[in-house]
Amino acid sequence: MAVPTIKQVRAYTVRGGGADYHDQGDGHWIDGQIATPMSKYPQYRMTRKSFGLNVLGSLVVEIEASDGTVGFAVTTAGDIGAFIVERHLARFLEGQKITDIELMWDQMFNATLYYGRKGVVVNTISGVDLALWDLLGQWRKEPVHALLGGPVRDELQFYATGARPDLAQQMGFIGGKMPLRHSPAEGDEGLRKNLAELAEMRSRVGDDFWLMFDCWMSLDLNYATKLAQGAQAYGLKWIEEALPPDDYWGYADLKRQVPTGMLVNTGEHEATRWGFRMLMEMDCCDIIQPDVGWCGGITELIKISALADAYGKQVIPHGSSVYSYHFVATRHNSPFAEFLMMAPEADRVVPMFNPLLLDEPVPAQGRLSLSALDQPGFGVRLNPDCDLARPYTH
Numbered sequence: 001m002a003v004p005t006i007k008q009v010r011a012y013t014v015r016g017g018g019a020d021y022h023d024q025g026d027g028h029w030i031d032g033q034i035a036t037p038m039s040k041y042p043q044y045r046m047t048r049k050s051f052g053l054n055v056l057g058s059l060v061v062e063i064e065a066s067d068g069t070v071g072f073a074v075t076t077a078g079d080i081g082a083f084i085v086e087r088h089l090a091r092f093l094e095g096q097k098i099t100d101i102e103l104m105w106d107q108m109f110n111a112t113l114y115y116g117r118k119g120v121v122v123n124t125i126s127g128v129d130l131a132l133w134d135l136l137g138q139w140r141k142e143p144v145h146a147l148l149g150g151p152v153r154d155e156l157q158f159y160a161t162g163a164r165p166d167l168a169q170q171m172g173f174i175g176g177k178m179p180l181r182h183s184p185a186e187g188d189e190g191l192r193k194n195l196a197e198l199a200e201m202r203s204r205v206g207d208d209f210w211l212m213f214d215c216w217m218s219l220d221l222n223y224a225t226k227l228a229q230g231a232q233a234y235g236l237k238w239i240e241e242a243l244p245p246d247d248y249w250g251y252a253d254l255k256r257q258v259p260t261g262m263l264v265n266t267g268e269h270e271a272t273r274w275g276f277r278m279l280m281e282m283d284c285c286d287i288i289q290p291d292v293g294w295c296g297g298i299t300e301l302i303k304i305s306a307l308a309d310a311y312g313k314q315v316i317p318h319g320s321s322v323y324s325y326h327f328v329a330t331r332h333n334s335p336f337a338e339f340l341m342m343a344p345e346a347d348r349v350v351p352m353f354n355p356l357l358l359d360e361p362v363p364a365q366g367r368l369s370l371s372a373l374d375q376p377g378f379g380v381r382l383n384p385d386c387d388l389a390r391p392y393t394h
C-alpha cells in the first residue's frame with residue numbers, strides 16, 4: 001500500500017479553554033491569586049490573566065494526506081503559531097510522505113533555530129508533530145501508543161492539580177498538587193500563609209495522600225529553601241518549578257538544600273533534548289515534567305525520555321491530556337501522570353482541554369484504563385461547535 005503524502009497543512013486558532021487551558025472565564029481557580037514571576041508587581045498579583053497568561057490561545061494544526069486521511073492536534077500557540085505553521089513550517093510538510101516524521105521534525109527545528117529553540121516556536125513545532133503522529137495513527141488505524149512500542153501497563157494513575165486536593169482525594173486521585181498562592185513579594189507573612197494552607201490541606205487529607213506545591217517559576221533560592229524546610233513538617237512530596245527555567249544553577253543548589261526525601265521537580269517550560277540534558281547533567285531535579293505540547297512533541301519527548309531513563313530519572317509529563325497519556329502508557333519511567341482539574345472550583349472531573357476535543361477520556365477514581373485509549377491516533381475529534389479561525393493561509 002503506497003504511503004500517502006501530505007496534501008495540505010492548515011492552522012486554526014481558538015479562544016476559551018482548550019489547549020490554552022489558562023484561558024478561562026473569571027473566577028476560575030486557575031486564575032485566582034497564584035504566585036508568579038509577576039507577583040512582585042501588585043497590579044499583576046491577584047490574577048494571572050492580568051499580566052496576560054492567556055494571551056496566546058489555542059493553536060489547532062490540521063494535516064490532510066493525499067488519500068484524504070486527516071490528522072490534527074492542539075497546543076498553546078494561538079495566532080503566532082498559526083503564522084509559523086502557514087508561512088514557514090508548511091513548506092517542510094506538504095509533499096512529504098506522512099511516515100517521514102523524523103525528517104520533517106528536523107527540518108522544522110533547524111529552519112526555525114534562528115528565532116526558535118524554545119517557547120512558542122517549539123510549542124508550534126510540537127503541535128505539528130502531534131498532528132503528524134495523529135495522522136499516522138489514523139492512516140495505520142492504530143492508537144499512538146501502539147506506534148510507540150505499545151503499553152507497559154494496563155491503566156494510568158493520576159495525581160490532580162488544582163485548588164482542592166481534599167476533593168481530589170475523595171475522587172480517587174493518588175495525590176494533589178496545589179498552586180502556591182503567595183510569592184516572596186509578600187515576605188515572611190506570605191510564607192506563613194503558604195505553609196498554613198499546606199497544613200490545613202494536610203489536616204483534611206491525612207498523612208499518606210501526596211501533597212505538592214506548584215510554584216510556577218515564582219521563587220528565589222532562599223525563599224524556596226525556607227518553604228521546603230517549613231513544608232517538611234506537613235509531608236510535602238515535591239516542590240515544583242520553584243525557580244525560573246533558566247536558573248539551572250539555582251535548581252542544582254535547591255536540590256541539595258531541600259530536606260532529605262523531598263523531591264525537586266521541574267521542566268514544563270523547558271524544551272528539547274538539549275534543555276533537559278542541562279537539567280539532568282547539572283542534577284537540577286528529581287523528576288522531569290516536559291509538556292509534550294511544548295517540549296517538541298512526541299518525536300522529541302522520545303529522545304528526552306530515553307536520556308532521562310539513562311539518568312535514572314522519572315518523566316511525569318506536565319498535564320497535556322491524551323497527548324501525554326499515549327506516551328506515559330509506553331514508558332517504564334513514567335509510572336503516573338498529571339490531570340489538571342479544569343472545573344472552576346476544582347470540584348469535579350471535566351476534560352482537560354474542554355471544550356475543544358470530543359471523546360477526550362478522563363480518569364475515573366484517578367485511573368484510566370488503556371482500553372479508553374484504543375482508537376486510532378490520539379482518539380479525539382475536534383469539537384465542531386468551537387469557533388475556529390484561520391488567520392493566515394499559504
Ligand SMILES: C[C@H](O)[C@H](O)[C@@H](O)[C@@H](O)C(=O)O
Nearest residue numbers: 034161179214216318319340
Ligand atoms: C497550577 C499551576 O499554577 C499551573 O497553572 C499549571 O498549568 C502547571 O504548572 C501544572 O503543573 O499543572
Ligand SMILES: [Mg+2]
Nearest residue numbers: 214240241268
Ligand atoms: Mg507546574
